[in-house]
Amino acid sequence: RLLYMRAQACSCSTAVKHHSSSVFLQCCHHLGRCGDVLEKCSCHATCMSLMSCCADYNQSCFQVMPHSSSMLGGKFLLLINCVLFFCRFKGEILRDGFIDIEGRAYCISPLLYETGWIPFDVSTDGIKFDRSAQYFSVHPSKADPAYKVTLVNAMQWQYYGTPNVAGRLEFTWNSSLISAEKVNIELWGYRDVCTYHPGCVHCVRAIHASPIHGSGQQCCYDSTGALVLTGDSVGGSTPDRAHDWGSPPYIKPPRVPGYSHWLYDVMSFYYCCLWSDHCHIYLKRRPSSGCQNYRPPRAGVVLGDPHFITFDGLRYTFNGKGEYYLVSSPAKGLSVQARTEQVKLKNGESTFEVNEFFPSHYIRAMGNISKNSSLFTYDSEHLLDMYNIPPSHDPTFVPAFSLPESLDDPLVADMLTMCYGEGSQFCKYDTLTTRDLTVGNATLKAYQKHQALLYALKPVVSCGWLPTPRNGWKNGTDYLEGSTLSFACNKGYIMYGSAERTCLGDGTWAGDQPFCITVIICIAVKLRFDEMVHLRSDEAENRKRLTSDPPLLSSFRGLTPALHPFLVLTTNTDFLLIVIGDK
Template sequence: MEQASSAWARDRCLQWDALESKLPNFLDKLMDCPCTLAQARADSGRFHTDYTCDIERGSVCTYHPGSVHCVRSVQASPSDGSGQQCCYDSVGDLVLTWDSVGGSTPDRAHDWGAPPYRTPPRIPGYSHWLYDVTSFFYCCLWSDLCHLYLNRRPSSGCRNYRPPRAAAVLGSLHFRTFDGLRYTFSGRGEYDLVRSPHRALSVQVRAERVKLENGTLVRATRLASVAMRENSSDVIEVRLQGEHLQVLRNKSILPFSEQSWMDLQGEALQAAPSPQNVTVMFSSGAAVELRLDEGTMTSTVLLPAEFSNKTRGLLGQMNSNPSDDLVTPAGNVASSANATLEEIFTIASEWNISKASSLFTYDSRYLLDSYFLPPSHDSAFVPAFSLPEKPDDPLVADMLSVCLGEGAQLCKHDTLITRSLAGGNATLRALRSHRALMEALEPVASCGWLPAPRNGKKNGTRYLQGSTLSFTCNGGYVLYGSTERTCEEKRAWSGLQTHCVTGELSNMKMVKMSLYCAKER
């Protein structure tokens, strides 16, 4: 009976392999995988956790032995509806099918489908099961033909992967632009955080005055709401609602119960739990992350490289030049090195939005706060640009023991503004989280996969800059070429290709081998 089942599975695997040979190639349509696990988890606009192999849930990664975490592309390839999958080992390296059956395997059909949804292989769920899942069962789980499956679903590698750029606004209200400029703008009103003609992306923020526990309003503001849209997508708004974040879709409240993931019109949305954390992912690969901590909302925007030189707003022009990030909508650039806090406030306030372009909801909560009346920037409100540390202030002693290291000044500022050590500490945590995100998204150079020599072995499967692979030959074979090769800064392997040849190699073959190696050099 077992032999009959195996024969049946082999037959189905061979049928699938024959069908694949007649279908168009989809592998060259896929984006490359992130080179490291840190990059994969940070690139939230383009990749999401594969729940069958999730390091957070202690998944055993049954279908990818040797991996500890996998991610899948959020969006399907627009040309053919295919999807990417990327898996990583315990040290955070990308696992490739050329080295392991547990490597990353792309999908001919994205699990969520792609428009036009009724055209194979774009039917959500079913197409993925038909083209990618059952074939894996037939070839790899129920028969010994897994090599056929891996030949049709080889890993993409990461040589062409480019991480997104990240910018953030946190605390009361501190900005980190895409190019790394840091400034504080505590305006009251509604402003363009990011505006881009590319994909018609718009991310807007609403800032309200900070209110103390006793009801007193102070001279500082915090994020109250973030609204966003790309092209003709739904308008998503995420706003403070008590102790959690409330999500609105096209001005209607979007309930979250047990479902933490929603695939909407033009974007996907993830929230967990309550929600305290919300991530909105657009079809371009752009993402907006909202995090709530101690009543303060942090907004992080991630943009793929295609947005370079195409952004405006409070998060600056994404062109790797921080000196032009402090700019007015009219294009007047101020020197960020010499600008005073008052001058920065004046420049940044010009990014107030018009009511015609507003994406925000104006309901009963805001009717008494005058947001529904022009202008969208409250020119009568002047924040406290600096706060003295008074020796008799009971907060100061505790603040000095908490607000340490990078970000200490902002931690102190927000502690004194909110009259809460927890508030200042939340700002410090947000800063550290942003710094960790920036480190995770650092570009990594890859030289690409190197095979083991025929009749030999390769020691190592890391193909990133600075990594060294060593090679040995089996008994009875002699090694020609390089015994070690290092991935150099120019994204090329040092040395010569390694060969393992028999000891009886003729002189003529030796000459040919020498010529071959010289040509490679």
């Protein structure tokens, strides 16, 4: 069975209900209708081949080529079947339209401060904007490489301001794309990941920005796969004040895609770390996250003929024929729909399919979609006849429930050689159903790939970063469960705290924070009441005696006669005062 999927967030479009060229009462001229499929007619481009267009489609809607380009603007947009006077983007950004010598209409895309679908309409008389289309604005990094500028002397920009580095920046572009004799040039940004995270081989960003602050998170890893933190390396992971992809409602900093990140995050790194010696300030203000609170996402998969593994690990084979909800989250505005078709054999014949794991009534649990909620288009006679006119779920399709593994079948021997281990039941099922070893092998490989993904997504316990003690050093930078870090002090200092700490399964560190302290010995110092206090081996008793009422000391660190048989007074974490009395 072939599986087709479409996903959309917060879609309000509905399926075409009629296959006819009749005139309907609904129309396309309202702003935003073009590109939609209405209840009784269509304002989508496929309506032309389906003969389901609303009566005013040709007078209200037009197509744009290309339908997307960089948010930086400057792209020629060809308006198909349209005569224009002005172009308007987002209902407020006006641009003059023009006609070439062949009579084709064009607009030039404007500079936008957001990505996504942009409302786009035109005026044919300079007064009313009564024809519309949709234009997709993308992040500059996703633009066509042919339209990008190449910085020739990148290292000169990187080390700008350092001794013996000066001069003009040089860059090139495809001059055939710009026919003007003069151009205005503005350098808005430059990208070089290795510059920002030396020692790291792989960096990933959080997909979504913080909805409150528009900020982002970045994690960088070394060649061993360990998370690199700024507390241990200048190339460590850093949070982003502005997410590189921007965040709704866009338009203003820090939510403009690409350039808010450049302004707030990249430029500050250049000024602090590349063009000065103040990187410690940058890293102090941008400490890495130890990811103690991170919870990995769950993965589901649809593979083969088709077999489902849900987010919570439930496995089943579903052989319904029709259109169904694959994922639905009304609270998040997310809907993913799937279309299944009957598989075709190599000889062109169809075959019924098998449901090994669930009874036939489970078909309803898949969640077949209604015509009004379909995200699919029906732009061929086949799709109209097979999916649009009949019910979303085909109740006449009855699968067989078993296929024998007969030793007389020449396919079985090769199948048993290929299909073994975990996931073999899916491999066998698809091989016998399709009569094709290639299909069975592809299913097995897809299953194994999904298992590898699940392994990679297993939750890990992190105890968080531990600092290196001042006047000492730390051995180890792995902060995950089971890891042990050791600490030592420089010459002239003694260790106060734990010399080793191990990350426990509950996310906490065993032992106490270590300090490297200096010992100062003072002779013949009298205490309150002219008393000498002799320390005993019992630390609890020492604490009780020294903090009694009235207290001899306001605080007591719990040191014992192992250092000296008399009074020990800690003044701070850096100095230890040992008083030796002599009456």
